[in-house]
Amino acid sequence: MKVKERFLKYVAIETTSDPTSETCPSSAKQRVLGDALVAEMQAIGISNVTMDKNGYIYGELPAKNCDGLGPKVAFLAHMDTSPDFSGKDVKARVVEAYDGSDIVLNEAEGIVMSPKKFESLEKYIGQDLIVTDGTTLLGADDKAGVAEIMTMAECLLNDPDAVHGPIKIAFTPDEEIGRGADLFDLGQLKADFGYTVDGGEIGEIEFENFNAASAIVTINGSNIHPGYAKLKMKNALLIGMAFHEMLPVFENPAYTEGYEGFSHLNDFEGNVEKAVMRYIIRDHDMAKFEIKKARFERIAAYLNAEYGEGTIVLDLKDSYYNMREKVAPHMHMIDVAAEAMHTQGVTPIVVPIRGGTDGSRLSFMGLPCPNLCTGGHNFHGKFEYIPVQSMTKTVSILIEIAKRYAAMPSEA
Structure with a gap:
């Protein structure tokens, strides 16, 4: 399945987290996506797939075409969407070969996304943009990350010539309300370090946060x-x-x-x-x-x-807290991500996160975990969008990262 089709399937499932709830996950609807992901992970051949009682999903890909003695690398994303804006009944559509003009999201409501206000649109003329209908957020934060990791896994599993070390996968609930790492089980994950795929514009690498x-x-x-x-x-x-x-x-x-x-x-x-x-x-x-x-x-x-x-x-x-102090001793993670991007014709953009990520908490829990791009823009609102080509590039970047770590010693 292509990353676009996966993403459109995932955003149709409401997963808004609830800051007033004391349960984990904070909203039962996150488990609906969780159940679908578990079934899909098992169907494409991911090993040891589980969803625990708190809605955390774990899986792995054994090493392939190598000795498997290299580091165990994790890729993580979150399933929930922000309660700041409605995530119910998302009606995403694809603007094919965007021509640089205003995009009418909702004609009846007069909701228009214009490059005069959202200058980033000018970078994607000629590309295919997934947008909202102006009544909900899109959910690229972070269902794009989920779709990209799943597509990476499927590509590696289906390619007999793929080379990679042990890969760990995890999807978390409730990141948007600051609880994504609260009940995360590092013992279940068994990784040396990881990347959250929860960033914005294609090329972003983040290892500093608020x-x-x-x-x-x-x-x-x-x-x-x-x-x-x-x-x-x-x-x-x-x-x-x-x-x-x-x-x-x-x-x-x-x-x-x-x-x-x-x-x-x-x-x-x-x-x-x-x-x-x-x-x-x-x-x-x-x-x-x-x-x-x-x-x-x-x-x-x-x-x-x-x-x-x-x-x-x-x-x-x-x-x-700011993850920099925990990632700094492992700067190979930033170097490898940047090198992987260069192979795909993407210019790395190392920027501080003006927000938070599960990676921050996980870094302080013992799993160094910088953040990578998903390709999305304007998160948490009706003007959210993501170029299909950016998602496809991100999948290739993740595959390249996995490939590069296969040749590295475990103490990298």
């Missing part, structure tokens, strides 16, 4: 009839607004890029009596990351002094 934390700010107010509220009402919404206004204006993600961190208000809900604000805090630099977290604590303490202890309840938790 240090990340979440902050839930609960504001306890006191409601009373506004006609009799003088010196009695404590408006949780207004106090929440005051909290936010004490954060630096230009540490908003709308003003940051590259290595610049941010504090992002992702959700604000409530009423006069009680309000809840949910933030994510990000920075590549650990010292700056700690400063950002400390600022939240100082603001909470200040407002509690002003409005009374217990007005602000701050729940501040670290999510993951």
Whole structure:
């Protein structure tokens, strides 16, 4: 099966993760895709395929046409899609031989994707773009990675002349809500190192990511009839607004890029009596990351002094850390990926991840795990798209990486 057909099949299955759920996976629908993947993996000949009780899928390809003494390399992707935008009833379509003009995603709703706003489209004139109908996200993050790994595996299994060492495969739930590595079983995987296939533009190689934390700010107010509220009402919404206004204006993600961190208000809900604000805090630099977290604590303490202890309840938790320190001792992984890309006519783009990945958590758990491109753009929204040719190139890159490690010693 070609990577395009696989991808279109996978995105039709809703797998939105649920941050309010305490189960793993957080949404039962992730298991629907999981079951389909297990059946497909077994059908194409992947060995030792299992899906555990938490929805994690593992499989392997034994070494082929070599002594198998080289390193055991893993390729990983996640099955869930972001809860930031609907992933239900995805109706993907292919814009063949894109001509560089505006793409009408949904005529009835007037939803248009234009290269004037999304300049990346200009790189793909003449290529085939998979797009949404403007009402859902696409799901290339990360079903493109799943499809590319599956297609790599099928190609290697079907090619009698393929040369590769032991290859491990894993698909995880709940990456989009920061839990993708929570219950990952490294003992089950049995790999020396791995690559998550969860990046963007073709050519991307990422081994630096944000240090990340979440902050839930609960504001306890006191409601009373506004006609009799003088010196009695404590408006949780207004106090929440005051909290936010004490954060630096230009540490908003709308003003940051590259290595610049941010504090992002992702959700604000409530009423006069009680309000809840949910933030994510990000920075590549650990010292700056700690400063950002400390600022939240100082603001909470200040407002509690002003409005009374217990007005602000701050729940501040670290999510993951910059994987650079764990990948740096294994820079052969970056070199091999770059060399593999060159063989396929792809220019490597080494960039910091302005986000997170399972690879970060896995690196700190003992599995060095940089991130590779899928080829997708504009993740988590209705303007998400992916060129078919980028997916095909990614499959070839993964095959080349597997081939190169077959000739390397296990302590590489």
